[in-house]
Every structure is written in structure tokens, then in C-alpha cells.
Amino acid sequence: MPDIVESIQTFNAGRDPERLLMKLAKMRANPFVFLRGTCHRFYDRLPKGELFGKAPSAWLCGDAHLENFGTYKGDNRLAYFDINDFDEGALAPVSWDLVRFLSSILLAGETIRATANESIVLCRKFIEGYADTLASGKACWVERETSQGLVRDLLLEIEQRRRVDFLDKRCASKGKQRSIRCDGKRALPVTLTQRGQVTQLIEEFARTQPDPEFFSVLDVARRIAGTGSLGVDRYAVLVQGKGSPDGNYLLDLKMAMPSEIARHSPFKQPVWKSEAQRVVAVQRRMQAVSMAFLNPLEWQHSSYILRALQPTEDRVALDGESVALDDIQRVIGTMGHVMASAHLRSSGRQGSAIADELIAFGEGRARWSDKLIEAAQACADDVNADWRAYCVAYDDGAFTGGNTAKGGKHPA
Numbered sequence: 001m002p003d004i005v006e007s008i009q010t011f012n013a014g015r016d017p018e019r020l021l022m023k024l025a026k027m028r029a030n031p032f033v034f035l036r037g038t039c040h041r042f043y044d045r046l047p048k049g050e051l052f053g054k055a056p057s058a059w060l061c062g063d064a065h066l067e068n069f070g071t072y073k074g075d076n077r078l079a080y081f082d083i084n085d086f087d088e089g090a091l092a093p094v095s096w097d098l099v100r101f102l103s104s105i106l107l108a109g110e111t112i113r114a115t116a117n118e119s120i121v122l123c124r125k126f127i128e129g130y131a132d133t134l135a136s137g138k139a140c141w142v143e144r145e146t147s148q149g150l151v152r153d154l155l156l157e158i159e160q161r162r163r164v165d166f167l168d169k170r171c172a173s174k175g176k177q178r179s180i181r182c183d184g185k186r187a188l189p190v191t192l193t194q195r196g197q198v199t200q201l202i203e204e205f206a207r208t209q210p211d212p213e214f215f216s217v218l219d220v221a222r223r224i225a226g227t228g229s230l231g232v233d234r235y236a237v238l239v240q241g242k243g244s245p246d247g248n249y250l251l252d253l254k255m256a257m258p259s260e261i262a263r264h265s266p267f268k269q270p271v272w273k274s275e276a277q278r279v280v281a282v283q284r285r286m287q288a289v290s291m292a293f294l295n296p297l298e299w300q301h302s303s304y305i306l307r308a309l310q311p312t313e314d315r316v317a318l319d320g321e322s323v324a325l326d327d328i329q330r331v332i333g334t335m336g337h338v339m340a341s342a343h344l345r346s347s348g349r350q351g352s353a354i355a356d357e358l359i360a361f362g363e364g365r366a367r368w369s370d371k372l373i374e375a376a377q378a379c380a381d382d383v384n385a386d387w388r389a390y391c392v393a394y395d396d397g398a399f400t401g402g403n404t405a406k407g408g409k410h411p412a
Contacts, residue, residue, distance in 0.1 A: 031383055035065065044264075056353035070314045112323075134359060180220070198220045214242070219237075256296070262278075291308055293308045
């Protein structure tokens with residue numbers, strides 16, 4: 001138990017105390033949420049052996065799990081379904097993304113109402129989709145015309161969403177002036193210092209853009225989103241956009257942190273100008289189309305990722321009470337296609353394997369699929385054990401009111 005307490009306190013040191021307490025409480029919920037909040041521990045204990053040491057190198061999102069896929073508007077304003085978080089992005093064996101994703105399926109069994117045997121079937125469906133796409137050697141993308149089931153429904157929803165409805169949901173309005181609604185669930189107030197710093201950063205970025213007025217800052221709030229990054233410096237920024245009040249845009253500004261997967265990878269990493277440059281570069285090469293407004297920004301020896309604000313509801317809800325297992329299986333197969341496409345799309349870049357090596361790996365699925373599932377089961381067992389120890393420590397007060405909550409220095 002002291003190990004889990006020290007590990008989590010050390011990893012989360014320096015985060016915004018108010019949002020960090022939210023993260024710690026969320027991690028108490030179930031093993032799947034705990035997995036999302038403890039990426040560092042997952043890679044600390046990654047299985048050894050040929051499958052994880054000699055698999056082809058690839059650019060990975062690094063934090064592959066069921067909720068790291070969703071819909072978004074691209075910079076061409078069309079809607080896509082793809083991997084949507086690259087904070088951990090790095091060069092590593094391709095099997096590392098796979099085993100983390102399979103572990104998330106096994107740990108989410110209770111949420112998706114899947115038995116142990118059904119979870120294994122879901123794992124095989126993901127591997128099938130991944131290996132078939134990899135063996136084809138051709139990256140695909142998922143948009144409305146190439147989607148089906150729950151993914152198609154989500155893409156239709158985002159395409160039909162009116163900006164004014166989204167703004168009304170996230171903002172309060174007084175006349176022609178909007179402000180971000182700080183409801184304690186999606187956003188919290190900022191200090192005057194934080195507001196000034198964020199405004200200055202966006203203004204500096206705006207001066208490099210063709211239409212600086214578009215990025216005129218109207219309001220700033222601390223954003224509550226995610227699990228692993230909760231407590232990291234992150235803001236929702238309301239900008240002028242195409243005009244007030246209904247032409248405004250909401251942007252997401254998040255501090256970029258070092259990659260845990262890069263720290264463990266056996267492959268030499270490129271030298272990046274900043275952590276944000278790494279995240280944005282990996283995201284641009286792995287996604288079919290980049291998210292709107294995606295840019296790395298530098299501020300006072302730290303770096304931030306700017307992009308369009310992506311609502312959490314734009315992810316596929318895999319709640320077994322409301323979604324049939326057959327539909328979940330179809331979505332997970334699509335996620336396999338998407339991950340393979342991302343790996344293929346970034347092949348041959350700065351040390352990653354060429355497409356031919358990835359194709360051969362996909363064609364050799366029979367040699368590694370069972371081993372991969374066995375490794376994922378072992379990883380899931382480790383996470384379950386960690387979560388149980390965490391729950392005991394949390395209930396004993398080791399985190400709430402402890403050094404993690406009180407002793408951190410806010411990154412801003």
C-alpha cells in the first residue's frame with residue numbers, strides 16, 4: 001500500500017489541488033477509471049518478452065483505451081471518428097498500444113455488462129479489425145459515409161449540432177455577451193492572474209494568424225475534463241470567432257506533460273522543441289485529419305496544446321445497460337481499424353517501421369494474438385490489484401487532505 005500511495009502522490013505532484021481531488025475521487029469508482037488515471041504504473045510493469053521488445057516500432061497514442069476514441073470536427077470542418085488524445089504520444093513497439101487497449105476492454109467488463117468470456121471475444125474482435133487493416137497496408141478513415149451503428153449515429157449528431165446550441169449549453173448569455181458557465185462539473189473560475197496569462201498567450205498566437213480578431217478572448221475558465229490529465233493546467237477559452245454572441249468559439253488549452261511511454265520505450269525519441277510540439281506532431285501524423293485549431297503554444301518555459309474544445313459526450317458511450325453487446329462489438333472492431341490506420345499513416349517517420357514491416361506483423365496475427373490477450377489479462381490483474389489497494393488507502397484518508405491535495409504548486 002505505501003508503494004501505491006507514494007507512486008500516485010509523486011506522479012500527481014504540482015497539479016491544481018481542486019481538480020486533483022476530483023481525479024482521486026474518480027479513480028475510486030472502478031478499475032477501468034483507475035487505469036485511465038495511472039498510465040505511469042501501467043508502463044512501469046509492462047510484460048517483458050519478444051512481443052513487447054521486438055514488435056515493429058510505431059508512433060503510438062500511448063494511452064490507448066476504450067474512451068480515447070471519439071468524433072470531432074476536423075480543420076476542414078468535416079466530422080471524423082478517430083483516436084482523440086495524444087498526450088502520451090511517442091515512438092515505441094506497436095504491441096504497447098495494443099496491450100493497453102485490450103487491458104481496458106477486460107477492465108471495463110462490468111461497465112459494458114460483458115462476462116469474462118464475452119470480454120475475450122471483444123478482444124479478438126479488436127485484434128481482427130486491427131490486423132486485417134494492418135495487413136492491407138492501406139490506412140482508412142471513418143466519416144459518416146464509411147461508418148455504421150453507434151459510430152454513424154455519433155457522426156450524424158456532431159454534423160447536425162448547431163454552434164449556438166453548444167454555446168447555450170456551455171455558456172451563460174447576457175445580451176450579446178457570453179461567458180463560460182462555471183458549474184463545477186465542466187468548468188471552474190480562474191484567478192485574475194490566470195485570466196491575464198491565458199489572454200496574453202492567445203493574443204500572441206492570434207498575431208500569427210490571418211484573422212487575429214477571431215481569437216479575441218471573451219472569457220476563460222479552468223476546464224474539468226479527462227481523467228489522467230485532470231489537475232494539469234487546462235482552460236476553456238471563449239473567443240470572438242465569427243461574431244458575438246452566436247458566432248463565438250470555445251477552445252481547449254492544455255499544458256503538455258512529459259510522455260510516460262517515451263520514458264519506458266526502448267527506441268530513441270526525437271528531440272522535440274517542447275512537449276506540446278511532440279503531442280501535436282504525433283497527432284498530426286496519426287490522425288486522418290487534424291482537429292480544428294490544433295497548435296502548440298509556448299509560455300514561460302512551459303508548452304500548451306491549443307485545439308477546438310471537444311465535448312466528452314462526443315465519445316461513444318459503451319454502457320451495457322443502454323447499448324447491446326453486438327453494437328459494442330461492432331464499435332470495437334472499428335476502433336481496431338482506426339488504430340491500425342493511425343500506425344500505418346505514421347509509418348517510416350523518424351524511426352518508425354516502414355509499412356512493409358507493419359503489414360508483415362498484421363499478416364502474422366496467428367503468432368501473437370493469443371500471447372497478446374494473455375499479456376493483457378496479466379496487466380488487467382495488476383491494475384485490479386492496484387485499484388483495490390488504492391481504494392483501501394483512499395478510504396483511510398491517504399489522499400484526501402494529504403500531501404497530494406495540499407502540497408502541490410499550481411503550474412500557472
